[in-house]
Amino acid sequence: MIDEVTLRQIRAETPGVGGKQVHLLACGSALMPRPVLDAVTDHLNLEAEIGGYEAHAARLGQLEAVYDTVAGHIGAQRAEIALVENATVAWCQAFYSIPLKAGQRILTCESEYASNYIAFLQRAKRDGVVIDVIPSDETGAVDIAALQAAMGSDVGLIAITWVPTSGGLVNPAAEVGQVARTHRVPYLLDACQAVGQLQIDVEELGCDFLSATGRKFLRAPRGTGFLYVREDWIAQLEPAVVDLHSATWVARDQYELRADARRFENWENAYALHAGLGAAIEYADRIGIDRIEARVASLAEFCRDAIADQPGMTVRDLGLRRCGIVSVEVDGDAGALVAQMTARGFALGTSSPTSTRLDFEKRGLPTLIRIAPHYYNTEDEISACVETLGQLVRHTV
Numbered sequence: 001m002i003d004e005v006t007l008r009q010i011r012a013e014t015p016g017v018g019g020k021q022v023h024l025l026a027c028g029s030a031l032m033p034r035p036v037l038d039a040v041t042d043h044l045n046l047e048a049e050i051g052g053y054e055a056h057a058a059r060l061g062q063l064e065a066v067y068d069t070v071a072g073h074i075g076a077q078r079a080e081i082a083l084v085e086n087a088t089v090a091w092c093q094a095f096y097s098i099p100l101k102a103g104q105r106i107l108t109c110e111s112e113y114a115s116n117y118i119a120f121l122q123r124a125k126r127d128g129v130v131i132d133v134i135p136s137d138e139t140g141a142v143d144i145a146a147l148q149a150a151m152g153s154d155v156g157l158i159a160i161t162w163v164p165t166s167g168g169l170v171n172p173a174a175e176v177g178q179v180a181r182t183h184r185v186p187y188l189l190d191a192c193q194a195v196g197q198l199q200i201d202v203e204e205l206g207c208d209f210l211s212a213t214g215r216k217f218l219r220a221p222r223g224t225g226f227l228y229v230r231e232d233w234i235a236q237l238e239p240a241v242v243d244l245h246s247a248t249w250v251a252r253d254q255y256e257l258r259a260d261a262r263r264f265e266n267w268e269n270a271y272a273l274h275a276g277l278g279a280a281i282e283y284a285d286r287i288g289i290d291r292i293e294a295r296v297a298s299l300a301e302f303c304r305d306a307i308a309d310q311p312g313m314t315v316r317d318l319g320l321r322r323c324g325i326v327s328v329e330v331d332g333d334a335g336a337l338v339a340q341m342t343a344r345g346f347a348l349g350t351s352s353p354t355s356t357r358l359d360f361e362k363r364g365l366p367t368l369i370r371i372a373p374h375y376y377n378t379e380d381e382i383s384a385c386v387e388t389l390g391q392l393v394r395h396t397v
Contacts, residue, residue, distance in 0.1 A: 066278035090211035102128030104156030140318025166351035168317025177206020220280035
């Protein structure tokens, strides 16, 4: 666990702490620490002084090292990493490159994120693939026995979200990976909400592809993300979009794709943001992702316990293992209450049925309030937030 001395230092290094607003929305876009901000602004200042191309050349060594930093954080090799603009780009680059034929099934979960499911629907419409939703078990997590029973020669892909955008759930991603490997089916894991709050080892997870963002629990800038592609898969896949960075024009009527995962990148990049992403991961690694994971889980449980004492507020989280996202049903309009909390100095968010429609419809849920503390938050901040929200709910009722 993170001790009090370390916590004070972390809070001192976080410009957004101690100001007019208590930020409790790490699942949306967490507060950057000073070293991340410095990494971005230092590169931008250099671009302003000598030019963008020249700054890239001058800092090439440091920028190339970001691939090693990302790879080390998730137990991968640098050649298996592509740096992209966000988690959606990362996920789509993998998904749309996987060759799926008409009649093949995509196995997914009831808590799958909207953007991913919309992409399933598009390929079902365009390519004739079949979407097969694996039911949840009694805890709300994807049912591994049901997944095993659903396997067959027509399964073309397993694609699930590890930590859904709402519901507090942590899906059993490694167990899914065991099933995928046993049946030699490609496995795409959305780790958008997992990276930065959970320890990640791609070998242990057994995934072939992993997509992630920087702006959430990693505390990196917006506009950053990465894709992991298992080395065995790289040469088999043709990206949906290629350019002179992902491929080389070797003859008038011929091109050759890069041999590494950077075939999923494009030529133009925000290198200042890359520097920020690398600094964010280095910052998390210095603290220790195991310590971060323990503190985030502890703060989230503290929040759930505090909510249990408030009338008109009900925690709607699932799973035996729960993450740092606390989902709350309230008596009243969730969006209006979040706006009122903003006016009172608390940054919260909402999750609507359109974000995880299958889960929301199954459980008959309205729009929920999301509270997502990070390791830089304190119990006092959470207590003040829950008490203020409780007062607003009681006043509304």
